[in-house]
Amino acid sequence: MVMVKPSEITPEHHYLSRREFLKGMGIVSASAMVLAACRGQSVTSTAMPSAVKVPSTITSTPKELNEPLTSFEAITNYNNYYEFSINKEAVARLAKDFPTSPWKIDVGGLVNNPKTFDLDDLAKFSQQERIYRLRCVEAWSMVIPWVGFPLAELLKEVEPTSKAKYARFETIYDPNQMPGQKMVGYQWPYIEGLRLDEAMHDLTMLATGLYGQTLLPQSGAPVRLVVPWKYGFKSIKAIVKIDLVEEMPTSLWMAAAPNEYGFYANVNPEVSHPRWSQASERRIGETSRQKTLMFNGYEEEVAHLYSDMDLSRNY
Ligand SMILES: Nc1nc2c(c(=O)[nH]1)N[C@H]1C(S)=C(S)[C@@H](COP(=O)(O)O)O[C@H]1N2
Ligand SMILES: [Mo]
Secondary structure (H helix, E strand, O other): OOOOOHHHOOOOOOOOOHHHHHHHHOOEOHHHHHHHHHHOOOHHHHOOOOOOOOOOEOOOOOOOOOOOOOOHHHHOOOOOEOOOEOOOOOHHHHHOOOOOOOOEEEEEEOEOOOEEEEHHHHHHOOOEEEEEEEEOOOOEEEEEEEEEEEHHHHHHHHOEOOOOOEEEEEEOOOOOOOHHHHOOOOOOOOEEEEEHHHHHOOOOEEEEEEOOEEOOHHHOOOOEEEOOOEOHHHOOOOEEEEEEEOOOOOOHHHHHOOOOOOOOOEOOOOOOOOOOOOOEEEEOOOOOEEEOOHHHHOHHHHHHHHOOOOOOOOO
16 A cells, blocks of 8 residues: 655646546546546546446536545545544554445435435436535645545435434444444444535535545445535545434534534635634645635635624534
């Protein structure tokens, strides 16, 4: 396993605007081709056997950033995943053999049509590529070409009732496979939550892949949440359960350190975390720091969700 220190990551290829690229190349996933080119592999050899198979034709990119992508090597070797290790550069090795198939997600609670989704069911949702910034509360960030589908599409199938106000997400609990779950000081399994309108927002996705290939265990395989306008800890990995509930869920981080982590956790350069200023961030693989953007750059899309909140307070 090659361990990549952030300082050792070579400057990235500059990512062509996806639209420009597709104009020249046809409909093959642009990032899969960039990846293949970088690693000297053919696109077709990258599919993993035991998870949602990412199709080689990906149809849309609603959010185009025109920023260089973080390298595949950095995205998959610098991970926060406390179930395996608190050492970001050890996660990939420790998670390597984590079994991600078979898998199922139970979706229930305040819904008319509770349902269990296996990997084949997840693969039936039309998979799209979306390039998003990921901003960790520790003040580093990446640009990641995810593959997945809007969470809203799955939630529509279970039909939340009018009583449902929040979605509560749960990671698998398997301390034999996940040594970090024996760590004291945390209430395992990892829990996260979203308000229902946040969960239904088109930017909120369930990711099954990145860079045109199936997710690796360290990235949250086989399926993880991605909420790009919130700090990274909201984007819970290896989900086995989603419940629609009436009360605001208590996340693992809220329970562990209520003075440090709120429920909303919207990226906000004006509000410092007790241990980290949020004004700027280190883009992994780049040398200079850059200014953090309100809502991580998604203000236009999401600010209306919070029009009645005082954004100078730490939520
Ligand atoms: N189950 C689980 N999900 C998790 C975490 C974790 O420790 N366990 N870490 C979170 C944090 S703090 C971040 S920044 C992102 C990191 O995602 P990445 O490793 O794919 O970059 O995952 C989030 N999801
Ligand atoms: Mo994070």
